[in-house]
Amino acid sequence: MSDYNFAYLDEQTKRMIRRAILKGLAIPGYQVPFASREMPMPYGWGTGGVQVSAATLTPDDTMKVIDQGADDTTNAVSIRKFFEKTAGVATTEETAEASVIQTRHRIPEEPLREDQILVYQVPIPEPLRFLEPSEVETRKMHSLEEYGLMHVKLYEDISRHGAIATSYAYPVKVEGRYVMDPSPIPKFDNPKMEMAAIQLFGAGREQRIYAVPPYTQVVSLDFDDYPFEATKADAACDLCGAEDSYLDEVIMDDAGGRMFVCSDTDYCCSRRKAGFVGAKGTAFEEDAA
Amino acid sequence: MNADVLKGGFANAPVDSAHAFRVLMNVMARPGTIEDLAGAVPPAPLSVAAGVLILTLCDPETPVALCGAVDCAAVRDWISFHVGAPVVAPERAMFAVGRWDDLGVLDRFAIGTPEYPDRSATLIVEMETLEAKGATLSGPGIKETATLSLPDVAVFQKNAMLFPLGLDFYFTEGSRVAALPRTTKVVA
Numbered sequence: 001m002s003d004y005n006f007a008y009l010d011e012q013t014k015r016m017i018r019r020a021i022l023k024g025l026a027i028p029g030y031q032v033p034f035a036s037r038e039m040p041m042p043y044g045w046g047t048g049g050v051q052v053s054a055a056t057l058t059p060d061d062t063m064k065v066i067d068q069g070a071d072d073t074t075n076a077v078s079i080r081k082f083f084e085k086t087a088g089v090a091t092t093e094e095t096a097e098a099s100v101i102q103t104r105h106r107i108p109e110e111p112l113r114e115d116q117i118l119v120y121q122v123p124i125p126e127p128l129r130f131l132e133p134s135e136v137e138t139r140k141m142h143s144l145e146e147y148g149l150m151h152v153k154l155y156e157d158i159s160r161h162g163a164i165a166t167s168y169a170y171p172v173k174v175e176g177r178y179v180m181d182p183s184p185i186p187k188f189d190n191p192k193m194e195m196a197a198i199q200l201f202g203a204g205r206e207q208r209i210y211a212v213p214p215y216t217q218v219v220s221l222d223f224d225d226y227p228f229e230a231t232k233a234d235a236a237c238d239l240c241g242a243e244d245s246y247l248d249e250v251i252m253d254d255a256g257g258r259m260f261v262c263s264d265t266d267y268c269c270s271r272r273k274a275g276f277v278g279a280k281g282t283a284f285e286e287d288a289a
Numbered sequence: 290m291n292a293d294v295l296k297g298g299f300a301n302a303p304v305d306s307a308h309a310f311r312v313l314m315n316v317m318a319r320p321g322t323i324e325d326l327a328g329a330v331p332p333a334p335l336s337v338a339a340g341v342l343i344l345t346l347c348d349p350e351t352p353v354a355l356c357g358a359v360d361c362a363a364v365r366d367w368i369s370f371h372v373g374a375p376v377v378a379p380e381r382a383m384f385a386v387g388r389w390d391d392l393g394v395l396d397r398f399a400i401g402t403p404e405y406p407d408r409s410a411t412l413i414v415e416m417e418t419l420e421a422k423g424a425t426l427s428g429p430g431i432k433e434t435a436t437l438s439l440p441d442v443a444v445f446q447k448n449a450m451l452f453p454l455g456l457d458f459y460f461t462e463g464s465r466v467a468a469l470p471r472t473t474k475v476v477a
Contacts, residue, residue, distance in 0.1 A: 022411070
């Protein structure tokens with residue numbers, strides 16, 4: 001513990017990140033440039049989220065880290081260990097127990113409270129980047145509120161596929177002003193972004209921080225005749241039977257066998273503990289894991 | 290140099306500033322909320338809350354403007370020693386601290402540019418009283434409405450009109466702090 005400054009980063013770096021977070025909260029959805037540091041993990045593994053978490057954590061926090069909803073995947077386990085070692089914080093896998101939740105590509109199923117903070121890992125923070133490669137141009141487009149290109153992209157989805165086929169990183173408009181990339185969460189999660197918790201977004205390689213304060217209007221872009229739909233696989237979780245959670249499809253064999261399971265492992269587990277059993281599940285046993 | 294200048298900083302900087310930042314983030318994300326800051330003892334007339342805020346957010350990269358009574362040798366020396374922030378004119382400041390009347394015409398502070406609205410000043414307003422009554426606030430971070438004893442109304446309405454440009458405010462009184470970002474709509 002004493003080998004590191006609290007939460008790994010030096011104090012001047014944390015102040016710089018903290019100032020960026022505050023301006024991000026004051027201008028919801030606007031991408032604040034920050035001097036992203038090299039972290040002891042590769043780009044694409046959550047370096048932005050880790051820096052935002054490091055600047056946000058206090059020793060009293062309880063941290064949860066999820067990767068695509070799961071607490072037990074490599075990325076989540078290694079980030080959790082990183083903060084156990086460098087910040088000495090308590091960690092948990094239970095959504096309700098956590099005060100800071102760092103996430104890669106999901107919002108927990110359980111609604112978050114006012115005393116919680118959700119930190120997103122963001123790969124490409126610029127929603128217009130795949131439509132316009134120049135940062136100079138996209139920055140100008142944001143300043144002029146020129147978002148026609150994004151609607152053209154969604155329109156082309158409809159003309160090609162008959163529906164808006166964009167299923168993740170679905171663009172949102174924050175408080176009627178900035179179009180924002182919600183990070184690659186499934187569009188199923190978009191409606192949850194109007195929440196009681198503070199949402200912070202960190203993109204390490206792209207050096208951007210942005211934020212959404214609690215109770216802020218977050219609208220998924222759509223058309224009057226093709227309204228936004230929060231879609232998920234049309235099935236129930238095979239382990240816990242949940243019909244309202246986002247599902248992962250798991251291939252079971254090479255003969256077409258498959259099952260659907262909750263992507264949020266804590267949600268699935270807590271339902272199984274409460275006695276819910278899905279079509280292919282078995283009753284929960286404490287030491288089955 | 291007066292030895293008092295060396296006193297009053299954070300006892301445990303990484304932990305004290307982490308706690309202070311969480312308070313500063315929470316009040317900025319929830320305009321109208323009043324919380325307590327602790328950990329520093331700045332020289333008079335700087336309030337504890339303003340002192341903790343400066344220790345937490347300012348450093349040699351952030352020019353600070355001192356307006357009115359806080360522009361005294363004791364405060365200047367304390368900021369130089371503990372923070373290292375350059376003390377500058379309001380036009381060049383990223384942070385400015387002072388009483389409402391001393392901050393004067395707000396037009397002179399940076400409000401950002403259309404492409405970089407984050408390059409705007411944060412003002413720390415030293416208040417006589419800070420209470421959850423007075424002007425009605427609504428906007429991001431506020432579930433329905435909140436109330437806060439603001440020193441003015443028209444100025445904040447004008448500031449909100451500038452969105453996404455504009456100034457962001459912290460209000461301090463003793464150890465208490467509240468905030469008002471540019472997104473908040475203010476009604477008398």
